[in-house]
Amino acid sequence: MPYEAKKIMLDKAKSALSRLLDAIYEPIGELTVHAWVTKEPVPYAERTNGTPTGTLRVGDKWAELWDCAWFRFEGKVPAAAKGKKVVLLLDIHGEMLVVDKNGIPYRGLTTKNSTFDLTLGLPGKRVVEVSACAEGGETVDLWADGACNDLFGNFKDGTIKEANIAICNENYRHLYFDWEVLSELAEQLPDTSARKSQVVQTLYEASLVIAEINPETAGKASDMLKRELERKGGDPALEVSAIGHAHIDLAWLWPIRETVRKGARTFATALRNMEEYPDYVFGASQPQLYQWMKDQYPELYEQVKERIKEGRWEAQGAMWVEPDTNVSGGEALIRQILYGKRFFQQEFGKEMKVLWLPDVFGYSGSLPQLLKKSGVDYMMTQKLSWSAYNAHPHHSFFWEGIDGTRVLTHLPPEDTYNSPAAPRSLVKIESSYLDRNVSGHALMLFGIGDGGGGPGEEHLERLAREKNLSGLPQVVQESSLAFFHKLEREADRFQTYKGELYLEKHQGTLTTQGRNKWYNRKLEKGLRELEYVSSLLWALDGVPYPADKLEQIWKEVLLYQFHDILPGSSITRVYDESLERYAVLYEEVSALTKEAYERLAGLSGWNGEAAVFNSLPWERDAWIKQGEDWHKVAVPAMSGLSVKEAIRETSVAGMSASERELENDALVARFNAEGHLVSLYDKKHRREAVYPGEAANVFTIYHDDGDAWDFPQDFRDRLAGTMKLAKNEAYVEGPHAVLEQTYQYGESSLKQKIVLTAGENVLRFETEAEWKESGKMLRVAFPVNVFSDEVNCDIQFGFVKRPTTRNTMIEFAKDEICAHHYIDLSQYDYGVALLNDSKYGHSVRGRVIDLNLLRSPPYPDPLADRARHSFTYALYPHEGNLIDAGVTRKGYELNVPLTLTEGRTDRVGSHKPVQLIAIDNQRVMLETVKKAEDSDRLIFRLFETAGTHARTKISFGLPCASIEEANLMEEPIGLLREKASEVELEFAPFEIKTLIVAITK
Structure with missing residues (x-):
């Protein structure tokens, strides 16, 4: 047979599986349910202050999206349950945090109908144990903090789905x-x-x-x-290190306040599972999340600390949050690491060695140096698996940054941080691991992430059976750091990947939510200014340095750099709230800076005269307006002068403005009848910057029916139209020749001042837009008279070259690219740079430089960019390449203006103006001056800007007891000079150096 x-x-x-699943839980009684509803969360002590619902039954509606409620579940265990394991089955079609009798978080629950990728498993958690062996007759009186949203913020229907006492049949x-x-x-x-x-x-x-x-x-x-x-796998060719995880987006499809509760639910669940499963190792990242737990759930936080001390809970990640690394500035990324590592060290005594970035939208080529100089040896991510056209060639490799620094990097081969820890997970890891020929170790992150929750019993039950099961790779539950230590022992056989790790997806995040990006840039520069002037005041006169206030502001700015806030991929409420806070922070930083400069002006003995300050490390000539008068001033590097001392005689002869032409002593800009720029003639070098016969600065609108993350690759074929010139006016104002133009499209308008300034070779476009379009993208392009196969793009602490050709799929996929202060297209003898003060999305094809200004996709914020915007960009035609032309300096000058301070007579002194630091090599930039975190010394952060070796003499304007080199964590690594105020430094290409200087007072 x-x-x-x-x-x-x-x-x-x-x-048979579905029949077995149905047999596990046997309902034996209903619970009585009451709820007290509020619009915002309230603490346990105020749990009955909301609007009472009365008695609720299954099917009853209790709230709308984002409503909160404290639930009370009451009942009695039937006598028939004696000797059985008894549980509660609870589902409010939302999320809940069950608390103990003292109101301390106990366990997180989530509706089983949460939105989730069901190929990874079911996300719901609905079981609360009452007794492992019931006596019968036990009273149930349970409180839970409820949220009317699923894991991903979606509104289901706000109704009770389940509230039962049940027997759990353990054998089944x-x-x-x-x-x-x-x-x-x-x-x-x-x-x-x-x-x-x-x-x-x-x-x-x-x-x-x-x-x-x-x-x-x-x-x-x-x-x-x-x-x-019981059949074992024998000697494994591959060992999989499994760690429980719950990647939690600090905001996304839910507001920040809900993330705090998601953290409590997730952490409480992890703690309970550790009690049930002795092999379980869980990891959680982002100190900001831990700080919220410490502040709002202190008892829960103490339990977490105990598990970290025990070694069962891994504090993960070296950054304050998991930030966007494309748009965030260089110093901001350092502060992410500085505050992140300090928190874990101070709170748990743990030195963070792994950068944990599972879900960000691309990785700056500057990161390897930042990591290594912060004592971070390893990096983990998986997002590169999302690339749309080309597969990344490795899962385990050395990533080499723009300066040559390498960091050991691993991408979990399962391509997810939401692994179900199922046999299919292990098989995929083994079959997909691109480096299995040279490595016998791979990482698996299991649990429910994004919206939080983490692993459930199903993950841990599977792993218990898969440890060494014949037919599967061997699995061990351990920390990610333990995994990296194993991986490192194999690393001499790994390949190296050089340059940025570009994600071929989510390029729309370089532009979406332009107001947040504007505030981010302004606050990064504003904090730089405030730290500089506060350092100078402290060094000169002992004025207290506002360390606590600066840390507080920095940490909030770093929070908004989270990879679903700053990139623009969250819901409307996230931006309503962050923009409100950004405005407060901006005003606070501005006020503190103004007060500090006024005090500095008084100390400098100028007897109440107005003064002008320069925080950049080179002398600057610029125009300032004092009252109704314009003055050309020259201000020394890192110093200041009274306006009277700074004024330089100059002529504004040759300035002219008409509706078709602007001219100063350096440039002539010509416009056609539609207001487009058709010529930018460089008088000194007798070169045309705009490609002959083509128009520049055309405001082109494309259909954009994508989402906040993505727009179509073929957007150029989806033209919606161009903004049309409605009116224009030309005039000369002081040293400025101005063409003021107003454009219209649909209900949207854009007003632009195009400005040439006497003595300057930059054409500025000062722009205000009232954008009301939906499903549209606004871009502006500049066809320039330059030919180059590569474009230079400003990134943190250097620049990268990217192709202007589309010869391969790799080049095709990199159509939209990130740049900060500038993007520059240069041939050997001439070039054109496009500078900006708050934009990041660019595209360069051939000779056309394209800047992405605004996007209004419908999801997840249907109001994205539909608002009033202000921004400035500028064209800088120049002789030679970007290094010879000082493009880096031009970018800084656009973003860091001189500071004009009105004089004060109530705070005067006799200090002479001090040039805090002098640098004799123009290719070395001073990024940061601040007071050290843990000592009365000053921190000076410098970097080489040109990608070359550089030697420079650094001189300080105040006597120094010592000059030491430090790492990015401000830990000294070598004494350079004692009792001397100057030092010689040698920089490798794009190298960052940090000096820690003891000022003699």
């Missing part, structure tokens, strides 16, 4: 997971495998036994499956 067909046997075996539960693991193992094994045939046969025979599920048949089936589960 032949055997039954293998497929039929496996199908029959799999069909164990049999279910035995069955699930073996049936999936059989699916993953090749048809020719003897192991598969044997597993399928066993499952088939067991399915016949449990035609009727009862304790006797379940026991027999368990014995049959046991022999297959």
